[in-house]
Amino acid sequence: MTTVAARLQAVMEAWTSACGGTGKQTIVIPNGDFLTGALNLTGPCMGDVTIQLDGNLLGSNDLRKYKTNWIEVRHVDNLAITGKGKLDGQGPGVWSKNSCAKNYNCKILPNGRDHHGAGGQPEHGIHVTDSSKISIFSTTIGTGDDCISIGPGSDGINITGVTCGPGHGISVGSLGRYKDEKDVTDITVKDCVLKNTANGVRIKSYEDSPSLITASKLTYENIKMEDVANPIIIDQKYCPNKMCPSNGNSKVIVKDVTFKNITGTSSTPEAVSFICSDKLPCSGVHMNDVNVEFSGTNNKTMAICNNAKVTATGCLKELACV
Structure with missing residues (x-):
């Protein structure tokens, strides 16, 4: 053998x-x-x-x-x-064997990490960092964390035709965890399906980032959600397991983000969540034809829009962040 x-x-x-x-x-x-x-x-x-x-x-x-x-x-x-x-x-x-639920500085399980390439892993499906001109397309990913995570220093990343589930969705970040991280720019997520995931398309950054970085020119287009818990989320106060040392002074800028033709169902009422920093509000957020509805009963579909500068056209009125 x-x-x-x-x-x-x-x-x-x-x-x-x-x-x-x-x-x-x-x-x-x-x-x-x-x-x-x-x-x-x-x-x-x-x-x-x-x-x-x-x-x-x-x-x-x-x-x-x-x-x-x-x-x-x-x-x-x-x-x-x-x-x-x-x-x-x-x-x-x-x-x-993962202690991250109890330890902020836990040892991460083995990753499939990409520096100008792609890989699979026990936690994230694919993690991209410090890379440029990467295309991920026509694949199915099921995992215990993000199906795809885009880390610091990523530029020109194209994600097309990916089916994600189970998992935590397709994420930019988390950003701002370590000193001297590089900017993230020109990210496109298109023609993807998310099934029963904990999040849909997500941008996440730590509130206590030690260095100033920017995430910009992020486009999400033609995305179908199937009972996704948090379909569209920008979280500038990301803190896994609520153990982060927060000073409330975010240094991660999130700007020029487009959500276009996002449809399907949410398993929670909050189909859109923009939880942005009062110090560095999210800016240039555009929502075009965003129509994701809560699949449950009693509660209505809604949006949470904190410190976000948003324009919306063709969206469900409950999601327009007016």
């Missing part, structure tokens, strides 16, 4: 060969299930690399096999990951 170490070595040897080759190189993961430990796909590479994922890569539940992340792509240009296979972090087997 092939061991985890042997499979890991085979993948890494294939990566080293392809990354070192010129022209167009392809790595094929054949049909079948392949249990691996940490995969560190580091460049720069000599040419273009495609990973053809026909089989399924499974993340080991033995956390000793990871120094940081499960699949990490760093310093690589012109990388494509395609195919009908799965990246299965097998998250339920390790979620009980």
Whole structure:
């Protein structure tokens, strides 16, 4: 029987060969299930690399096999990951080892982290940070945290045709957790479906950010919500598990955000939540044809709009933030 170490070595040897080759190189993961430990796909590479994922890569539940992340792509240009296979972090087997519900400075479980690339993980489906010109399209993601999270230093990210659920939605952030984070700009989320997720499309930043950063030019278009708990949310006072040291002085600027043709149902009355800072209000927020209705009974669909400068056209009147 092939061991985890042997499979890991085979993948890494294939990566080293392809990354070192010129022209167009392809790595094929054949049909079948392949249990691996940490995969560190580091460049720069000599040419273009495609990973053809026909089989399924499974993340080991033995956390000793990871120094940081499960699949990490760093310093690589012109990388494509395609195919009908799965990246299965097998998250339920390790979620009980996550102490973040009790510890603000907890150790994060192994990530699938992207620095000029993409990856899957036990928590987030795909996490992108310090990257530019990344496209994620035509895929289905189910996870215990964000299906896709866009972190600091991301520019020119295109997310199209993604189905998310279960999970926490498609998020920009969280931003402002650490010092000297870089701006986020030019993010497009289009033609996506969110099913029974804890959030829909979300922008989140810490209120006690140590450095001034900006999230701008964010566009969400043609998004369908299916019983999503918080379909549209900007949260400049993000604080997981209510343990954040807050000074109430946000340094994360959120501006030039467009929500266009957002439809479907919300599992909570608050279909729109703009929880922005009184020190740095959200500005340039545009809602066009936003029609998400509460799927329950008794309570009416509503919007929460705090410290947000919003224009709305073609929206449900309850969501217009007038």
